[in-house]
Amino acid sequence: MNAIPEHEAKAWIGGFGVAVPRGATARTPAELEAAAGGLTPPLVVKAYGPGLVHKSDAGAVRLNVGSPGAAAAEMLGALAAQGIEPAGFLVEEQAEPGVEMIVGAVRDPVFGPVLLAGLGGVWTEALHDTALRLLPVTEADARAMLDELRGKALLDGLRGRPPVDKDALVKLLLAVGSAVESLGEGFGEFELNPVICGPSGVIAVDARRIDADAPAAVSAAPPATDFGPLFAPRGVAVVGASAKKPNFGNMFLGFYKAAGFAGRLVAVHPTAAEIDGVPCVPSLAEAGVDYALVAVPAAQCPDVVRQARGVPFVQVMSGGFREMGNPDLEEELLAAAAEAGVRLLGPNCMGVYSPAGGQTFIGGAPGRPGRISVVSQSGGLAGEVIKVGERRGLAFAKVATVGNSADVTPAELLRYLAGDPGTSAIGLYLEDPRDGRGLFEALRETAKPVVALVGGRSGQGRKAAASHTGGMVGDARIWPALAAQTGVALVRGQDDLIGVLDLFDLHGARPAPGTPEVLVIGPSGGASVLAADVFDGAGLALAPLPDAARDALRGLGLGAGSSLANPLEIPVGPRGNPDLVRHAVTAILAERPFPDVIAHVNVQSFFTFGDSAEPLLAYARSVGALQAELPGTRITLVVRNAECAPPGVEDAVRAVAREAGVPVYRGMEAAAVAVAAGKRHASHISGSVDGTA
Known part of the structure; x- marks a missing residue:
């Protein structure tokens, strides 16, 4: 790796619009004193050269300097004691204090250039409060990075301090991304730490750039492949089946026979005419198939593949x-x-x-x-x-x-x-x-x-x-x-x-938006409280019901003995009206749209207080009817305690719901993960269409 001197790294990043302190360089302390003549104190003096990647650790930084030459001479002696001989010195005007940030990039060996932002200075190592994005980044990416930081309150102003200029910080992030991309495959690492942020702008007071010794080789992308024959082959060959002792190859021949494969099925064997009723060919060269499955010891695989x-x-x-x-x-x-x-x-x-x-x-x-x-x-x-x-x-x-x-x-x-x-x-x-x-x-x-x-x-x-x-x-x-x-x-x-x-599969194409609101409805106040915790933990919002919706619910006979809130507690059981949830959801959505509705039911109660699966199935059919009536809303069903149902009942409920396009989950946690994923996709697609992602 090739370390670029700090002043050269700053001149480079300054060309992309990043503010850096005014400064000058010199080879000796005496020359540095003269070079600093046009700078406004207080000043900062740094040494640069081989062995000075982390200057602070080596004692190669002095702050609040009055005489740059004297500071450099003192630094020279201290470095000599460590066996370090600097190539020169940098003197700069010292920046005003502010919130310190780190902004950098590194080439990940798998994903390529990655941009990082976080709290800078000593907080970088102490808190590890950072956010990442793969390059290239958009302005929306940059703002999202800052919003992800646990210490973001420092940027917004804390304990009477003024907020920093976030727009300037976002511009710096975008500039670093553009600068790194301009280096192409020669990029290794780049870091600005700290970037001092204040109410009137940001300034990078330290810069470190390390280039790759040689540009990384760029492997040519494979030509576009039609994978159709992979998933629907006209013929399949299995290499490795035995004519004497069944093995993995024989097992795969059995799989294809049991699946009723309609194309050409052959086994590859040097001497056998057939194996397990499947005709053999001596090598893959004679197979005449679209797909070959090789199940032989690893050392033999290259020779087998050469025949293909x-x-x-x-x-x-x-x-x-x-x-x-x-x-x-x-x-x-x-x-x-x-x-x-x-x-x-x-x-x-x-x-x-x-x-x-x-x-x-x-x-x-x-x-x-x-x-x-x-x-x-x-x-x-x-x-x-x-x-x-x-x-x-x-x-x-x-x-x-x-x-x-x-x-x-x-x-x-x-x-x-x-x-x-x-x-x-x-x-x-x-x-x-x-x-x-x-x-x-x-x-x-x-x-x-x-x-x-x-x-x-x-x-x-x-x-x-x-x-x-x-x-x-x-x-x-x-x-x-x-x-x-x-x-x-x-x-x-x-x-x-x-x-x-x-x-x-069931909701991906629905036009419901990706906004965080969910309506949760079902029996048991305790289950509803736990559901609120689960969905809140998944980043979903249980928005309150408007007064008009609560009035409509009272018209359905609800609200006596329970609050009309979200989550909404509603009687669901073997003796209840299976359409009550459907009516309640319809009444609520007439007053306030919810992109996602999670209907839950306690399966155990249907078989503790009843002896037939029909009430539960009737409830599932009613939830399915609700989905048919609300094609732009994602309806999800949670069947809590499904193991309490007799054998086959849970499968029957799933079949009824799935036929209606409603996914079914056994617990609130699984439903929350799935609903949050559906919202993420809907939000991302909406953002892409709007040009914001």
């Missing part, structure tokens, strides 16, 4: 590559795919699932075709999402597992699915996306709702250069920044991934 010329897609299920400390073997595999002219999925993954296209990597008959698609770096987790999702009524269009993503990346598949007319909602499970910048750009460009579950966020840090800025960029920080800029919903578990996909 003419096969558009090869999926290597085998593990034992980069994820097991064998990057050279993975590079050999990648080279073999390039030599054969095939696109490689994996290694270390399971396969592809598409009920409409005949693709499968799980046992049993495929589910009904749907419009939900998933890209997963874990084959096992993808299988769980499919099975659990289908159990809850979800239907999938295309699911691809990509493992190590040596060739085909999640970003590439995301771009394809974003333009796929058969996909309406997209789920991602990611660990190392490989092409983080491509993923960011693909997410920014898609208008479809996307939910992402990211593994390993808490245990990994990015290997950035040792700096204040670089040390604050890591997995756990990048993903929320990416979500803020792209509208993707981040979730923390598989259940929420499935739950958000369910809401996106």
